[in-house]
Amino acid sequence: MKLIDFVDMKYSLRQLEIFVAIARAENVSRAAQQLKLSQSAASSALVELERMFERPLFDRIGKSLHLNSTGRGLLDKAEALLIQAGDIETYLSGGGPGPLAIGATLTIGNYLATLIVVEYMRRYPDSPVRLQVANTAAIAERLLRFQCDFALLEGEFSHSELLLEPWLADELVIFCAPQHPLATATAVDNATLARQFWILREAGSGTRTRFEQGIRGQLHAVRAGLELEHTEAIKRAVESGLGIGCLSRLALREAFRRGSLQEIPTPQFDFSRQFYFACHASRRDSNASRLFRILCREMTENTAHTAQIQLPYIP
Known part of the structure; x- marks a missing residue:
């Protein structure tokens, strides 16, 4: 077996880190911000990596970058190597990735983040994790006050000091109890929906x-008769027949499977949305944060709506 001559190795771990960041952000400027580099430095590192092997990694369409087949093949290998390099550094330094404070909005925190935290702590048992769960406005405020390292948000939050990185696709679903008159409808018009009693999440x-x-x-007129902070409370109120609601499909998957709630077909609405990683623009990315984000992608990579995640049963 031929041994690798590390002295003559062409690429560096830093170049791979920059490549991965650009691949995930699909934008050199955003990747440079995340890595606390200038845009020219990030762009030069990518160009040099491609030049050394004479193999382009992206298709360049205007100012947009899209991974080509070579880049897609390299991405998983590069991320795996960066994780191993981080593990070596951790081993040599005598500790785990270090403590991690994560913020998560309610849907992600209650139905997804906890499972990822469990797996993270299984891999890094000496690295304590603090998970803070609240609505989007509250979690964004904690990011701005440096009270958490990064956050998992279920919607865009525009602020000049926050950086957002797309993570996972999601969608909202309108639903009702099985005994509700709309439960058997094949399609529901807007006039009918406007007459319903709605149970919704709170503003913010x-x-x-x-x-x-x-x-x-x-x-134009929705009867928001009841506003609740917690998705489980909304589900229970809708199950009782009080009215109809609208929540993430992620939060409703188990109830739909059991038949305790019923989706109302509303193809006239586009409720698709994106889950995001969010961090403060001034905060340096820690090894623990990077490892946790990689794990988030690893556990949700091959599914549009987390179909492969085994969600806990909530009676």
């Missing part, structure tokens, strides 16, 4: 904001 939550964006221009 990512779910409520996306709901209002989705119905804008179509449903």
